[in-house]
Amino acid sequence: MGKKCILVSECTSGDVIAQKIVSKYGAIIAVENTVVNNYIKNKLVTFEIKYIWIYGTSKDESPKVIDATLLKSKKNYKENAIKINELINDLSKGKNINFQRIDEISNSIYSSINDEYYTVKWINELRSADEYSYNHSINVSLYGMLLSKWLFLSEREIKDVAKAGMLHDIGKTKVPIEILNKKGKLNSYEFEEIKKHPFYGYNIVKKVNSISDEVKKAILMHHERTDSSGYPMGINENELSLYSKIIAIVDVYDAITSERVYKKRETPFEAFQIFQNSNIHCFDIHIMNVFLKNLAACYVGSKVLLSNGQSGEIVYIPPHAITEPIISVDSKYIDLSKENSLKITAML
Template structure:
């Protein structure tokens, strides 16, 4: 749907970007809604297009790994290589859209650092799209996402891959990746300064509690504000040596918990308004062991979707003993 739908009291019946499935159709019929504003949809991702995206993703990861390795040893990198990745990703996604399920499918199959950078670039692109950024801005946002962690290539692997909590000294070393990355980005010729600032500032927080400079509010680069949300979201839903992955809904809950003092609230609201609807139709495993399908996500309670189990609809907001354990497809 291209707009929110409201009842006579002003409550949202179904939110913008929802897909009309039998559950939502029944809900709309109950409230006698007979007209629904819809997008002229982008081409559905066919099996072949999904394979194309998987290949594009993996090729981009390989190129990104080469770029990061060259930067790590002090080689100058031509901007053409970064531009090729960002332009290709942008063109593909602009044509056929993006399947977040597809990112999920690929997530577990590649090395974390490069995979994470790709995912952050894609989530950041989506946020840029939802914010109405220009084509040039969105391509720069992709570049910033791809390069945001390049400084980690000079952080000892035994620290990055440590199981368990880092010591203060170790965490202080990890935090230097932002400054290192900013300096390394100067070896990429003609890169936009906003991209460099995003690399430097993606761990800044609006309340001033971030690093490396402790910037606040509007002092933080706008690309960095977008990356901050994309970065934390992907980190939460990814498995690492020191933690299990969260579901998207647990990740959203955590972002809601820390969001008011960590992130730009306007960008975060746009993210919340859009991201969860990408999981409509996804298969999930519930804590009672059953596999179901997400059919509705209440706009006023986005972390508790309605799940179809067989012929039964289970509202997780009302069934407090049940929760989503994992996404299964």
């Protein structure tokens, strides 16, 4: 795919950004594969960005190449989701872990590391209440991979986090199916059974030499919290491993933004609010902020429904106010930080 560096003054609406744009203060203005609009161009000027990288060497080339990348990333998402669920189903039937398949899936997931825009796009589009369990492991693996990238971890560490994401819930294969599929609220006994699944998962992999100790710890600790409010051990922040802190955040984010049989999905922006308010003491604050700020930038260009019934497109997400993006509606810009009566009610 061709790339070229151009002056911001020369870029036009429809150009596709080929490299993340960050201001001199560290603010993420746009991620790779974001389509340039007038609002973003004005922000680039405001932040004194002189040059940007875009895809394509001509106006005709860029859309064709981007469409091919889009289809490939969607195909990879679906194929990896199937493979992970086959792996988990084999474990639930008492079959041995297929280590080669784990490595193959991890490598395939890693191959999309530079397609963060499309990765987030497919995670959000390919959801349904009936397929939460089906998609959750691939989503956590992908979000974990992206967060690891944004934390500047090594390739080996990123692939390990991807493995931890795909395997984090394997302990649920040992939980009674009627508890896992219960549509109503769990009683105290059922919840105690659910809380055992990190132990069950750890016991499945603890003697597997080809799975690193850090991945095993993440499986065991992904429901632990920095304020000791988690389970199964209630340990504190100093005892938590890096991978477990990563998986804990992305696991909760995917659960909040997914449709469940007993609750509706929240929008990404409602999820950001929940993390910044209710969950601020539960997670590593640095890792959480890196995740939210980078992820927020991936939603530029998304279509949304507002609480007044109007639909629009996100044209910019302020780095200092990620819960209140700028929306283009009928050629007008709506700044949600200044419109207290409006909110995003759904992603379209």
